[in-house]
Amino acid sequence: EVQLVQSGAEVKKPGESLKISCKGSGYSFTSYWIGWVRQMPGKGLEWMGIIYPGDSDTRYSPSFQGQVTISADKSISTAYLQWSSLKASDTAMYYCARHPRDGYNFFDYWGQGTLVTVSS
Amino acid sequence: DIQMTQSPSSLSASVGDRVTITCRASQSISSYLNWYQQKPGKAPKLLIYAASSLQSGVPSRFSGSGSGTDFTLTISSLQPEDFATYYCQQSYSTAYSFGQGTKLEIK
Numbered sequence: 001e002v003q004l005v006q007s008g009a010e011v012k013k014p015g016e017s018l019k020i021s022c023k024g025s026g027y028s029f030t031s032y033w034i035g036w037v038r039q040m041p042g043k044g045l046e047w048m049g050i051i052y053p054g055d056s057d058t059r060y061s062p063s064f065q066g067q068v069t070i071s072a073d074k075s076i077s078t079a080y081l082q083w084s085s086l087k088a089s090d091t092a093m094y095y096c097a098r099h100p101r102d103g104y105n106f107f108d109y110w111g112q113g114t115l116v117t118v119s120s
Numbered sequence: 121d122i123q124m125t126q127s128p129s130s131l132s133a134s135v136g137d138r139v140t141i142t143c144r145a146s147q148s149i150s151s152y153l154n155w156y157q158q159k160p161g162k163a164p165k166l167l168i169y170a171a172s173s174l175q176s177g178v179p180s181r182f183s184g185s186g187s188g189t190d191f192t193l194t195i196s197s198l199q200p201e202d203f204a205t206y207y208c209q210q211s212y213s214t215a216y217s218f219g220q221g222t223k224l225e226i227k
Contacts, residue, residue, distance in 0.1 A: 047218060060215075
């Protein structure tokens with residue numbers, strides 16, 4: 001069974017750093033892209049970026065380039081999303097999801113989401 | 121970047137109704153269009169990919185059509201479990217942007 005399991009909710013202060021995770025199982029982790037999607041409270045979905053764990057090829061949305069870092073450790077089938085200095089506006093639910101290497105690039109399996117709250 | 125615009129933003133309908141949601145891309149995306157359903161407090165769920173291909177396990181009352189810039193998601197006969205928010209997504213060019221969502225509510 002394909003599963004993406006994300007790390008738990010986080011409460012942080014502005015300026016702090018954070019790294020959240022997404023662990024894949026039940027499939028070949030190095031053969032699918034993993035993407036990150038932001039959903040701010042009461043708002044829609046925003047595509048942040050993707051990584052191909054097989055070769056660490058990474059693409060970012062211009063809106064998120066320089067604001068976050070996406071990485072992966074294929075030895076433990078885990079992808080990461082990290083911030084070096086959080087802002088209150090980073091408060092959101094963050095989802096990871098996978099999509100096939102080739103073809104129509106749809107997200108077919110999703111993690112359960114990680115809620116990040118940034119407040120002083 | 122490719123902008124995706126959905127209409128309507130919200131929609132009230134009754135069980136049994138036929139419902140259509142529209143998604144328009146700011147430039148041609150061929151058939152690189154996906155539809156997702158999201159219920160409150162849950163992760164999105166893939167319904168349709170490549171504009172018209174039904175994801176495994178999704179009921180056949182859901183269908184998608186279109187190519188180029190204009191696409192539609194149709195639910196042929198609404199069921200109680202279909203009341204949710206629906207998003208289109210273009211996967212033609214990174215960033216694979218989403219539409220703003222259509223909230224489908226019970227009339």
